Amino acid sequence: NVLRIGLIPADGIGREVIPAARQAIEALGSAIPKTEFLDLDAGFEYFQKHGKALPEATLQKLKEECDCAMFGSVSSPSTKVAGYSSPIVALRKAMNLYANIRPVVSTSTKPEVDLVVVRENTECLYVKQETLEKTADGKQVAKATRVITEHASKKIAQMAFKIAEARPRKHLTIIHKSNVLSITDGLFRESVREVAKDWPGVTVAEQLVDSAVYKLFREPGVFDVMVAPNLYGDILSDAAAALVGSLGVVPSINAGDHFVIGEPVHGSAPDIAGQNKANPIASIRSAAMMLRHLGYDDAALRIEKAVDTVLVEGRLVTPDLGGKATTQQVTDAVLKLI
Amino acid sequence: NVLRIGLIPADGIGREVIPAARQAIEALGSAIPKTEFLDLDAGFEYFQKHGKALPEATLQKLKEECDCAMFGSVSSPSTKVAGYSSPIVALRKAMNLYANIRPVVSTSTKPEVDLVVVRENTECLYVKQETLEKTADGKQVAKATRVITEHASKKIAQMAFKIAEARPRKHLTIIHKSNVLSITDGLFRESVREVAKDWPGVTVAEQLVDSAVYKLFREPGVFDVMVAPNLYGDILSDAAAALVGSLGVVPSINAGDHFVIGEPVHGSAPDIAGQNKANPIASIRSAAMMLRHLGYDDAALRIEKAVDTVLVEGRLVTPDLGGKATTQQVTDAVLKLI
Numbered sequence: 001n002v003l004r005i006g007l008i009p010a011d012g013i014g015r016e017v018i019p020a021a022r023q024a025i026e027a028l029g030s031a032i033p034k035t036e037f038l039d040l041d042a043g044f045e046y047f048q049k050h051g052k053a054l055p056e057a058t059l060q061k062l063k064e065e066c067d068c069a070m071f072g073s074v075s076s077p078s079t080k081v082a083g084y085s086s087p088i089v090a091l092r093k094a095m096n097l098y099a100n101i102r103p104v105v106s107t108s109t110k111p112e113v114d115l116v117v118v119r120e121n122t123e124c125l126y127v128k129q130e131t132l133e134k135t136a137d138g139k140q141v142a143k144a145t146r147v148i149t150e151h152a153s154k155k156i157a158q159m160a161f162k163i164a165e166a167r168p169r170k171h172l173t174i175i176h177k178s179n180v181l182s183i184t185d186g187l188f189r190e191s192v193r194e195v196a197k198d199w200p201g202v203t204v205a206e207q208l209v210d211s212a213v214y215k216l217f218r219e220p221g222v223f224d225v226m227v228a229p230n231l232y233g234d235i236l237s238d239a240a241a242a243l244v245g246s247l248g249v250v251p252s253i254n255a256g257d258h259f260v261i262g263e264p265v266h267g268s269a270p271d272i273a274g275q276n277k278a279n280p281i282a283s284i285r286s287a288a289m290m291l292r293h294l295g296y297d298d299a300a301l302r303i304e305k306a307v308d309t310v311l312v313e314g315r316l317v318t319p320d321l322g323g324k325a326t327t328q329q330v331t332d333a334v335l336k337l338i
Numbered sequence: 339n340v341l342r343i344g345l346i347p348a349d350g351i352g353r354e355v356i357p358a359a360r361q362a363i364e365a366l367g368s369a370i371p372k373t374e375f376l377d378l379d380a381g382f383e384y385f386q387k388h389g390k391a392l393p394e395a396t397l398q399k400l401k402e403e404c405d406c407a408m409f410g411s412v413s414s415p416s417t418k419v420a421g422y423s424s425p426i427v428a429l430r431k432a433m434n435l436y437a438n439i440r441p442v443v444s445t446s447t448k449p450e451v452d453l454v455v456v457r458e459n460t461e462c463l464y465v466k467q468e469t470l471e472k473t474a475d476g477k478q479v480a481k482a483t484r485v486i487t488e489h490a491s492k493k494i495a496q497m498a499f500k501i502a503e504a505r506p507r508k509h510l511t512i513i514h515k516s517n518v519l520s521i522t523d524g525l526f527r528e529s530v531r532e533v534a535k536d537w538p539g540v541t542v543a544e545q546l547v548d549s550a551v552y553k554l555f556r557e558p559g560v561f562d563v564m565v566a567p568n569l570y571g572d573i574l575s576d577a578a579a580a581l582v583g584s585l586g587v588v589p590s591i592n593a594g595d596h597f598v599i600g601e602p603v604h605g606s607a608p609d610i611a612g613q614n615k616a617n618p619i620a621s622i623r624s625a626a627m628m629l630r631h632l633g634y635d636d637a638a639l640r641i642e643k644a645v646d647t648v649l650v651e652g653r654l655v656t657p658d659l660g661g662k663a664t665t666q667q668v669t670d671a672v673l674k675l676i
């Protein structure tokens with residue numbers, strides 16, 4: 001019984017935080033099966049050298065040789081680069097990781113926040129169906145298609161209700177903008193409402209995406225689980241992260257029915273990359289989420305408790321949290337407690 | 339010389355705050371030309387009675403008899419209602435009010451915020467081209483088209499640079515998500531960058547929309563003017579509003595080359611409608627912005643100074659700002675100072 005874990009650091013600080021996550025998993029010892037790590041390529045830097053952001057070999061190894069994976073972060077080109085397309089977006093789609101689950105929880109900071117953004121992860125504007133045309137007078141007109149299906153909306157709703165049901169408050173807020181997008185967001189909302197019938201123990205509310213961001217800043221306590229189409233979920237999870245001190249502590253998993261990829265919510269942070277300054281917490285927590293998703297609850301809890309202790313102590317934290325500790329120092333502090 | 343102002347209170351607290359704005363304009367006396375007010379219909383409640391959310395007569399009177407207008411706020415139906423479509427979205431398009439200008443400024447509250455969201459106001463997902471189909475197995479698939487044109491992007495860029503150039507910091511941030519939407523948001527970004535060549539005195543930065551919301555909560559001081567496609571602008575202005583205490587103080591204008599409509603950024607707030615609790619400040623400030631747009635700078639300044647004084651004093655404020663004053667008490671306090 002071996003647990004095979006793909007590691008895709010990709011760009012920037014991904015190369016520093018994924019090794020930290022690996023160390024945390026290794027520190028678990030016999031709490032999980034014997035592990036095997038596979039180093040896999042992807043990212044913008046890889047694209048610049050090899051012309052592919054997500055090589056076939058990476059996808060194939062994930063599908064054929066891995067039980068799960070950890071993804072770091074990707075840089076985006078500062079102007080349009082022909083042939084480049086975000087590897088994490090491609091990966092989510094290729095492995096049908098339809099749910100992006102992003103718990104945002106405050107430890108030492110105020111206001112108290114304890115919510116989960118459950119983001120649909122395969123469609124909306126992320127289908128990347130875009131066209132560019134020219135009008136008669138030579139002006140450019142670009143179009144993108146936003147796709148919302150009943151199927152994916154119900155899948156993500158199921159996942160969101162399952163998560164909500166397992167939480168003390170059992171409350172779900174549907175995020176949409178159906179006052180403008182009555183058909184696409186209307187379908188999302190109705191699909192979630194239909195799934196709601198199977199979950200009578202969960203209370204359901206809804207909020208327009210613009211109001212939700214406002215409310216998040218003003219009264220974050222009203223939210224428990226939020227279920228959102230892809231782009232709104234992207235924005236909301238960053239907004240929520242701002243409330244708990246730093247994106248550097250917010251983890252996520254990309255989950256499907258057959259595979260799971262842990263991924264810190266932060267980006268590749270080119271400004272601090274390679275300086276041993278990146279916060280490893282988001283990545284370490286993502287590893288814990290990944291393990292819990294696979295059924296290793298005790299192992300996940302051990303990592304999470306260690307992280308919480310380090311954060312609550314607040315002595316050894318990276319610059320994003322106002323501290324001076326390095327990536328490795330924070331990682332070591334966590335490892336010692338696992 | 340008469341200034342003819344259309345008044346469209348529409349739904350909910352719109353009916354309380356538009357009269358407040360009217361009183362503020364009337365209090366200006368001879369600082370502006372003689373005014374004439376035209377009461378115009380629109381809104382969800384009007385739709386429920388008459389089957390139209392934006393009657394032809396309203397549009398026609400705006401076009402033929404008004405110099406400018408004030409719009410209140412619209413309620414949205416809680417489930418899809420056949421034939422209903424948001425009147426404010428329709429109005430922006432019908433009058434080609436391509437710029438939605440939303441200054442967000444803190445007075446007494448921390449952190450210090452002083453920024454302007456310049457939102458494209460006619461395209462993006464707001465073109466409302468949506469379709470609904472069924473797959474072979476009977477599942478629904480909804481699609482929406484997002485349109486970004488070089489023409490509209492350059493128009494809004496011109497407006498944003500003009501605004502930025504007139505401010506002390508002269509700094510503009512382009513908001514986009516071109517790491518995913520390389521063609522549509524790519525075109526938006528490139529169009530703004532091209533217009534930038536004509537404004538060498540303005541510094542230009544850019545930020546992905548998710549990071550921008552994060553940054554807005556963490557370091558609002560980095561932003562001066564933000565230019566954004568329609569939907570991102572909608573979300574960002576609500577996010578920014580949360581930083582200055584309440585949506586109830588944030589004004590906007592919908593501006594085109596030939597017409598301007600003042601509009602508070604808040605919604606119709608059905609929970610407090612009809613109770614004389616709504617904050618009239620956003621609406622009164624929107625009236626000032628509308629007047630400034632028409633060239634009545636002194637009149638605008640008089641209203642704005644009166645509002646700022648009331649806010650800084652902080653004695654007479656509505657419940658959204660933690661006070662107990664009524665809509666009319668706040669309005670009266672402002673009127674006295676105009």
Ligand SMILES: CC(C)[C@H](C(=O)O)[C@@H](O)C(=O)O
Pocket residue numbers: 074086088089234265517518548
């Ligand atoms: C890097 C980018 C494509 C990605 C997204 O938009 O999904 C990121 O912002 C995230 O939230 O994981």
Ligand SMILES: CC(C)[C@H](C(=O)O)[C@@H](O)C(=O)O
Pocket residue numbers: 179180210412424426427572603
């Ligand atoms: C009412 C709604 C259609 C509108 C919008 O999305 O533009 C509102 O949120 C706003 O910001 O003015």
